[in-house]
Amino acid sequence: MIINHPLLGPRDSAEFVYLGAAELMNRPDPETASAEDWHGYAYLRDNPAGVHRELWFHEGGDRSILIVTRDTTTHEISAVELARKPRAQT
Amino acid sequence: MRYSGFKVIKEALTGHKGWKPAWRDPEPQAHYDIVIIGGGGHGLATAHYLASVYGQQRVAVIEKGWIGGGNVGRNTTIIRSNYLLDGNEPFYEFSLKLWEGLEQDLNYNAMVSQRGIMNLIHSDAQRDAFIRRGNAMILNGADAELLSEAQIRQEYPFLNFDDARFPIKGGLAQRRGGTVRHDAVAWGYARAADSRGVDIIQNCEVTGFRIENGKCLGVETSKGFIGAGRVGCAVAGNSNRLMAKAGMRLPIESHVLQAFVSEGLKPVLPGVITFGAGHFYVSQSDKGGLVFGGDIDGYNSYAQRGNLPVVEDVCEGGMAIMPMIGRARLLRMWGGIMDMSMDGSPIIDRTHIAGLYFNGGWCYGGFKATPASGYAFAHLLARDEPHETATAYRFDRFRTGHMIDEKGMGNQPNLH
């Protein structure tokens, strides 16, 4: 597969490490979350057959984590963005 | 119709006119006591044990395509019970015992071949871990044998001893492990279940569950509604897709695992060999092909196909450990979809919906589990309580913190 890195252009997926669903970014608020929320966050997945947002870590590159939108039935990638948006230059 | 050598000879002499279909092709009835979704190894085994052990008369297996078309037909055929943890080992050992009597139970030669499985050791830490595992196996009534490097040299002289990046320091063998002709498992269970009256309904896709007041009343299918006292789902690889129709999210991701077979070769490998320092395991089929595999591709996928990096990774492992296979040719590669669970272990349990039961999360260990999975699921469906070897395979183990994590990788399914 080829992942079109927003900063580095097209890169082979072998340079990346797959971290899982992008839902992992939505860590429950430790102040308010219930045990069920934590269980859902850590263990339950939508795992769709179709469009999936997921995290890829560019270990063999610039170490960005990318949010890749990819179809799990065709592997087609429709969007790639940085998980951590660069801050505006000051 | 019983199969036997005598019957084969008789038919050969009379023009093979007497062979009947191995299973019927019935239309679904309006209602069954138990409906099993999924005509793979686990679903068919469940049906067989429901009929033969638990005396269930009105059982149907519904399959969206052809039986045996899922992972039971696209795996690397290995059976073993070399597990570490108490939640797993008794279950897999029960499975191995069922394999040992399978042909006579089914009257079908699935070629259960206890050729042995050897996990190679390449470091002291790995040896420590394998000793612990071997001990756990023996303490659970299974067999295990720790071999020295010298013993490995004698049994497997073709391995790379002299030029290895990760030297072979020994191995953990299970002599009762081995291989089985995978397709025949599905066919054998199907034929046996069918002969006891189980309806196997092919090309019948489940489109939804009919759930009223928290109770599952049956399934909507491409052949109409089929009522059921209890519904058991055994569709590993597609578990999330199916259970989403009942509004459930699962502790499971779907990943592709590739497998490979070489051209037919005269016998070279005695049993199954697992390379402990690379992603490679291999056996040789009765037909002569080297059947091998390695790691999952690592990303969520339902595509039943993988990509080159893993193909290369697996072949690198193969060449590293047995450089004599360099001139053997890879004939075919394929991919199966794994239910990768959050701790690497399966689930056989009730759901929160009355009458709806689940069997899945087999990761890449589903084939060897087929008999015990079917038996335990049949037990659960018939008695509404878990089989004694499968008590740990509960949904709520993640909620309560009772994970069964053989590899110690935590809640990241692609690492199990």
Add this chain to the structure above:
Amino acid sequence: MTQKNRLAGGQLDRDTTLSFTFDGKNYSGHLGDTLASALLANNVRLMGRSFKYHRPRGPLTAGSEEPNAIVELRSGARQEPNTRATTAELFDGLSAKSQNRWPSLAFDAMAINDRFSNFLTAGFYYKTFMWPAAFWEKLYEPIIRKAAGLGSLSMQADPDEYDKGFRHCDLLIIGAGPAGLNAALTAGRTGAHVILADEDFRMGGRLNAETLAISDMAGADWAAQTVAELASLPNVRLMARTTVIGAFDHGIYGAVERISDHLAKAPRGKPRQILWRIYAKQTLLCAGATERPIAFDNNDRPGIMLAASLRAYANRWAATPAQRVAIFTNNDDGHRTAQDLHAKGVKIAGVIDTRPDAPRALDYEVLQGAHVTDTKGRLGLTFVEVACADGSTRTIECGALGVSGGWNPNVHLTCHQRGRPTWDDDLAAFVPGGTLPPGMVVAGAAQGIFSTHGALKSGADAARKALGLKGRAPAVPDAKDSPVIQTPFWYVEGCSRAWLDQQNDVTVKDVKLSHQEGFRSVEHLKRYTTLGMATDQGKTSNMGGLAIMAELAGKPIPEVGTTIFRPPYTPTAIGTLAGRMRGKEFHPTRLTPSHYWAEERGAVFVEVGNWLRAQWFPLPGETHWRQSVDREVTATRASVGVCDCTTLGKIDVQGTDAATFLNKVYCNGFAKLAVGKTRYGLMLREDGVAMDDGTAARLAEDQFVVTTTTANAAKVYQHMEFVRQCLMPDADVQLISTTEAWAQYAVAGPNSRRLLQRIVDPDHDISNEGFPFMACGNITVCGGLRARLFRISFSGELAFEIAVPARYGDALMRKLMAEGEEYDVTPYGTEALGVMRIEKGHAAGNELNGTTTALNLGMGRMVSKAKDSIGSKLSERPGLNEAKALMQIGLRPVRADDKVTAGGHLMNATGPVDAAHDQGYVTSAAFSPTLGCMIGLGFLKDGGNRTGETLRLVSPVTDLTVEVEVVSAHFVDPEGERVRA
């Protein structure tokens, strides 16, 4: 030996005569021959035996779809089983053997199976060999296994080299027949970067095998001229001998280039084959078509081959299997074979055409509406039986029969991403359809366009389409353009056996039996009969099987469907897919900064992940590793030892939020750690289980240096990046791995400070007061070299870790050794390191096994309740906090000489020994020279409350049972006085 069946013409270099052997017999051929063409020219038709019935077989085809003529090529360690004689290029000195026969190819004892074929029908083995139960593994299976398989491996390491590479292009064209060549010309002339790959060693495809003309010249000449022009274009790369094996995601194609298979020996420095990953923006598949046979009784004798292959042997290779040849066809193409062979002087014994209105010929007899019903000839064809249209029968004498049932487009690569082909009624064949791999277009015969003109035009059109070219298309070279209509004719009803899959011996009867027994889907048919599972993957046989299945099911063929086409397109050497990653090069080897110094000292090294670390440093006279290790431990505890611990992961954490960040990733508190201080930290996974431990040293308000275990360095870094980028995106914190940037040495033992004081520049106070336990700081050594010093201890002694830029690592080690002479400084390796940490009760990889929690490790109270950290919430689950949870303990044998084994299980002193009574397990064990006995660490149920208890340590797999006493895990200096000294 003369080449009796060599014809005139052909694309051979007749000036170069090559000698070769087959089954030990000498033959000669010419440059340009394949092994099969040369053998046919030498009047050899018998080249192999079938898999199950051991039927004598000759080549069916002239290409990579060959099921029959497969041989063991070369000898010794280069022996190459199952090699298709039809694609193996002849070279001088080639040696080949037939396979799957005993004692000889002409007399094969296993051919007895053929007599019993009625008993050995599809799937017979599923129905028998079940009684008595034990006999399967003892008797039946060994016999079956011995008989199975085709060629054999040498059992020696493959001596050849393989390579891998990447290539990129605007347009990848697969197949260099008329469509591919014209496409390459069209694209190449625009300046686009084009790769043209073809599996054959001579580009041109069928043009080389035909007598068709293009632009008033022979097709083969047009091909050669086109190839020459393409070769002159710098933007076009021609890759002959290159098979595109698979279409993978996002336009990545796998291709195997055979560099030296056509040579007696690989040239120096050249690999045997290269695996290319071709990154193509667009791909044009011009893979041509494969002729399909017609099944009839005994259609598998040597001499019976596909008609177009017979023609290819005559036209391209000037070879014929016999001087008297018949043709059996259902289409016009079969007649071309008759014409071409007749023109070459081969006697045409007759053309048997299934069509009542078949065209007549002047030069030979055409039997219209006739069928071949049977054949004769034990080791090679002698006669065919023909049923004529009028009901009469004829026996025709011939040594070869060309069979043509029409053509199937090679859709293989179009289906690699699980697209399914569609059925074309006019061609009675599957053509590419449905969802093709993105970026792929198909042209020529692969698309079902069978005329030469059509191929040329569709190739050019497709190239223009792929490149998005506008404007007028250039003229297409003149060539024949007659529409091709194929009327299906699959098999002749017979009473004996008609082969579909010749290699696996699957006959029409087997398909019928499979249907009768309910194996009615194509997948069931394939798996039950093994149709299409041989080395040719059914390229010539699958279609016939489908057609018969469709007929039996009363369904049209497209409703029966096809099995799935999977990579590789043709079988691919495993060595090629592995490339250079074998032997010592399997994984990269990471060397520590002191590696060469350690080598000079005679260190024994051990693999630790990809690292090589010094395991111990034997001195002269030491004959057992324990002597060295015990000495290293004792010397370190008595004076001072040095160990390279560079392999520990090091992560620099910087930014104003660095402390907040570490407070999140470690379960214990870091917010208040003072500058100049180090703290032990335990990291949990989000599921509450321990992930890794290490230290974090605060070098500045906004800078920490974090260490990880060697094994988890990459994983911890990845985890920290996840927390930083995904969970704390607004925090001002940056990470970088500095594992390789700093050489780091542990200097341990009561004299460690004295030793360091000799190299640390004097303006840095490292006294106990100035630099107490857990202090850290930037310092300089040896007169100005920047360094980092940490007062941390893994051994339990007064100890430091000192780090310098990696390029000074070797020098620093030598300096430490030189300056330490006075204290008898002792380098120690990973074994002594391990012994000392076990003596001190420090957890390491064996304890941090991914299932243990802070509680298990005796660090439950470290998990701060005052803050949120990764894993803190889920670590509160009941299953991780059970009353009698496993707790880390120490173990000593009751009898001092007894062994303690890591991996042993713990049982109560009395009672049953089984899994149900398991009390825990031993994680680490070592001989402690300090205590004079073996000791161990382990996890024990309720271990915190069982100190002093006697247990049984059982290890049945190593045949050990010993009594052990539960003790504190801190065997040495439990109060920690030494580290603070």
